Amino acid sequence: MPPTPCALCHTNRALILRPKDHSKLCKTCFITVFETEIHHTITTNALFARGEKIAIGASGGKDSTVLASVLKTLNERYDYGLDLILLSIDEGIKGYRDDSLETVKRNAEQYGMELTILGYDELYGWTMDQVVEQVGKKGNCTYCGVFRRQALDRGAARLGVKHVVTGHNADDVAETVLMNLLRGDLPRLSRTTSIITSTPSASSDPASNTNIKRSKPLKYAYEKEIVLYAHHKNLDYFSTECIYSPEAFRGSARALIKNLERVRPSAILDVVRSGEDMAKLVPGSDEGCGGTCSSNRPVAEEEEGGCGSAAGRTVGGDMASVEKQLAQNETATNNDLEVEITSPRPSTKNGAVPLSNGKKAKKGITPKKTNKQVMGQCKRCGYLSSQEVCKACVLLEGLNKARPKNKIEVGYDVQELQQRDQGVDGVADAMQQTSIGGE
Amino acid sequence: MSDDASVAITTEFSGGLEILFGNQKKYSLSVPANDEFGAPANVAFLVRYLCDKVMKDPRKELFVLDDTVRPGILVLINEADWELEGEAKYELQKNDHIMFVSTLHGG
Numbered sequence: 418m419p420p421t422p423c424a425l426c427h428t429n430r431a432l433i434l435r436p437k438d439h440s441k442l443c444k445t446c447f448i449t450v451f452e453t454e455i456h457h458t459i460t461t462n463a464l465f466a467r468g469e470k471i472a473i474g475a476s477g478g479k480d481s482t483v484l485a486s487v488l489k490t491l492n493e494r495y496d497y498g499l500d501l502i503l504l505s506i507d508e509g510i511k512g513y514r515d516d517s518l519e520t521v522k523r524n525a526e527q528y529g530m531e532l533t534i535l536g537y538d539e540l541y542g543w544t545m546d547q548v549v550e551q552v553g554k555k556g557n558c559t560y561c562g563v564f565r566r567q568a569l570d571r572g573a574a575r576l577g578v579k580h581v582v583t584g585h586n587a588d589d590v591a592e593t594v595l596m597n598l599l600r601g602d603l604p605r606l607s608r609t610t611s612i613i614t615s616t617p618s619a620s621s622d623p624a625s626n627t628n629i630k631r632s633k634p635l636k637y638a639y640e641k642e643i644v645l646y647a648h649h650k651n652l653d654y655f656s657t658e659c660i661y662s663p664e665a666f667r668g669s670a671r672a673l674i675k676n677l678e679r680v681r682p683s684a685i686l687d688v689v690r691s692g693e694d695m696a697k698l699v700p701g702s703d704e705g706c707g708g709t710c711s712s713n714r715p716v717a718e719e720e721e722g723g724c725g726s727a728a729g730r731t732v733g734g735d736m737a738s739v740e741k742q743l744a745q746n747e748t749a750t751n752n753d754l755e756v757e758i759t760s761p762r763p764s765t766k767n768g769a770v771p772l773s774n775g776k777k778a779k780k781g782i783t784p785k786k787t788n789k790q791v792m793g794q795c796k797r798c799g800y801l802s803s804q805e806v807c808k809a810c811v812l813l814e815g816l817n818k819a820r821p822k823n824k825i826e827v828g829y830d831v832q833e834l835q836q837r838d839q840g841v842d843g844v845a846d847a848m849q850q851t852s853i854g855g856e
Numbered sequence: 857m858s859d860d861a862s863v864a865i866t867t868e869f870s871g872g873l874e875i876l877f878g879n880q881k882k883y884s885l886s887v888p889a890n891d892e893f894g895a896p897a898n899v900a901f902l903v904r905y906l907c908d909k910v911m912k913d914p915r916k917e918l919f920v921l922d923d924t925v926r927p928g929i930l931v932l933i934n935e936a937d938w939e940l941e942g943e944a945k946y947e948l949q950k951n952d953h954i955m956f957v958s959t960l961h962g963g
Contacts, residue, residue, distance in 0.1 A: 420936075421940055430936070431936070431940060432932075432935050432936040432937065432940070433936075433937055434937045434939045434940050441940060444935075479871070479959075588959075640959045641930060641959055643959075644871060644930060644957055644959045645930070645937075648870075648932075648957060649935075656870065656871045656872040656958070657872055657875065671928075671960070672927075672928075675926075675927035675928040675960075676927050678927065678928075679927040
């Protein structure tokens with residue numbers, strides 16, 4: 418095949434086939450176009466304000482490394498006047514995070530940015546290695562995800578930074594859209610498609626308990642192009658998979674996204690756009706005005722399990738977590754789902770599983786007329802939360818309880834079992850008496 | 857080249873794929889000039905060859921799916937996206953550099 422010339426400069430050999438429009442570009446033109454598009458995302462959504470101090474959530478992976486590199490370039494090229502720093506979370510995973518943090522340290526030097534590393538151990542008293550020792554490898558990603566979201570906010574608050582940017586890319590957003598679609602959770606879909614969200618932040622000083630803004634400047638950037646950008650710019654990034662979620666992409670919505678991309682590359686951005694359009698249909702959504710005109714930004718999503726945040730990856734247990742989430746939704750005290758469902762809901766057939774609002778309506782509870790998550794403070798840690806106790810504290814409570822009480826609880830179970838058996842079966846009764854006698 | 861029994865190429869694995877290849881990023885290989893059916897060796901054949909001869913990890917499915925490179929893994933032929941070069945049908949030339957980059961691993 419003769420080499421194809423670049424569609425822009427018409428001189429250099431084309432090396433990149435852009436997924437979004439099939440244009441063929443040379444290395445230099447691709448890098449310029451990629452950066453310019455991020456610049457457009459930043460300006461059209463008014464992500465930054467001059468003089469703003471911004472923490473880049475940095476994991477050492479491709480997304481956050483590219484984000485840091487591009488923001489540094491754009492900040493200089495277009496004179497944004499931003500003060501950029503790196504904020505890394507150390508989950509405490511030996512052989513994974515300690516290696517990736519070495520990458521972040523190199524990035525800090527390469528980009529001349531200040532770096533702060535904050536550990537789960539100092540924030541929560543638990544490293545992920547300890548959590549896994551306690552809860553096993555299954556489901557530990559939930560802990561990691563919930564802890565990480567708060568960790569970035571707490572870190573930012575500690576540094577006096579009010580804006581955190583993360584490396585979420587178009588593939589990540591498309592994946593989230595699909596996951597929420599599968600869950601039937603449009604309110605969450607609406608919140609997660611937003612390019613700017615704000616997360617309430619915790620602080621011992623109530624005066625500094627201010628909202629921390631979150632944004633995703635790479636929201637419209639294909640993962641493929643992020644990797645190619647990193648490759649062609651020789652960026653130093655870390656790419657080993659988390660040891661606790663190996664083969665994470667198998668059977669997940671991720672695999673679906675990648676398969677769609679192979680068939681029709683524009684599908685990823687189409688899913689993102691569909692997500693945005695669906696978000697506009699959600700009553701009370703800020704997306705109705707494009708998501709940016711309202712001073713009242715959508716509240717950032719509480720991390721919902723999986724390392725789908727800074728790591729940009731959700732776990733193989735995705736589908737399982739959908740089911741778990743559905744169960745949780747049923748019992749959720751949050752009323753916003755009800756309003757969503759009441760008006761346009763088609764009548765349920767006989768025998769169909771009743772929706773959660775049906776149950777509540779019978780109890781005579783009038784749904785609130787708010788569609789947004791009502792944010793209050795967590796009673797434990799003061800972090801703002803839609804629930805009385807935030808997710809991190811609920812998880813921590815479980816962990817801390819299990820730590821010393823492990824053996825006593827086993828004892829309880831045995832007793833309970835024995836009591837139950839007593840009532841049912843005389844043989845068990847007798848057996849159990851001997852066993853008690855034995856003790 | 858036609859009388860040569862093999863083609864000398866280099867391959868490179870990154871983005872986490874190197875784990876499947878004994879944590880070695882770069883390989884200099886002598887690949888048979890013709891595939892199992894006597895046709896000139898192309899990238900499809902190279903992928904089969906890598907799976908059979910070079911990969912040390914048993915988890916082939918992390919590299920290959922439905923007889924082709926798994927979606928989410930980029931293939932660069934002399935730095936160019938393989939989609940610009942005919943994808944799996946591209947016939948290997950002497951001194952080609954074939955790179956496999958995974959986009960699937962942690963961000």
